[in-house]
Amino acid sequence: MLGKLNHVAIAVRDMEAALKVYRDTLGGDVSEKVAQPDHGVSTVFVNLPNTKIELLEPLGDNSPINKFLEKNSAGGIHHICYEVEDILAARDQLVAQGARILGDGEPKIGAHGKPVLFLHPKDFLGTLTELEQA
Numbered sequence: 001m002l003g004k005l006n007h008v009a010i011a012v013r014d015m016e017a018a019l020k021v022y023r024d025t026l027g028g029d030v031s032e033k034v035a036q037p038d039h040g041v042s043t044v045f046v047n048l049p050n051t052k053i054e055l056l057e058p059l060g061d062n063s064p065i066n067k068f069l070e071k072n073s074a075g076g077i078h079h080i081c082y083e084v085e086d087i088l089a090a091r092d093q094l095v096a097q098g099a100r101i102l103g104d105g106e107p108k109i110g111a112h113g114k115p116v117l118f119l120h121p122k123d124f125l126g127t128l129t130e131l132e133q134a
C-alpha cells in the first residue's frame with residue numbers, strides 16, 4: 001500500500017520565523033506561501049531532492065493546528081504523508097482492518113490538488129498520518 005514519502009509537515013506559529021530557519025539557515029528551496037482556507041492553514045513547501053517538508057501556519061480562528069501549537073509552543077512535526085496508488089482502495093482496506101479515518105471518511109483535495117485522507121494517530125503509533133493519491 002505505501003508508496004513514496006510525499007512530505008513531512010511541521011506546524012509553525014510564525015511562517016517568517018520558519019522561513020528564516022529553512023530558507024536562510026538551512027538554504028532550502030522554498031515555495032511561495034499559499035493560503036489554504038479550506039484547511040485552515042497557510043503552507044510553504046521546502047523542496048528536497050527526495051521529498052518535501054510542508055510548513056504549516058495557522059490561518060483563521062479555527063485552524064486545525066491551533067491545538068497542536070498550544071501543546072507544542074515551539075512548533076513540531078505534525079504529520080507525515082505517504083503516497084498510495086488508489087486512495088479509496090487503501091481506505092477501504094484500512095477500515096476493514098479497524099483503522100479510523102478522520103472527518104467523514106471521504107478524501108478531500110489537499111495542498112497539492114490531489115485527494116488526501118488523514119488516519120487517526122492512535123492507530124498509527126501516535127503519528128497523524130496522511131495518505132495522498134499518487
Ligand code: CO
Nearest residue numbers: 009054081130
Ligand atoms: Co500534509
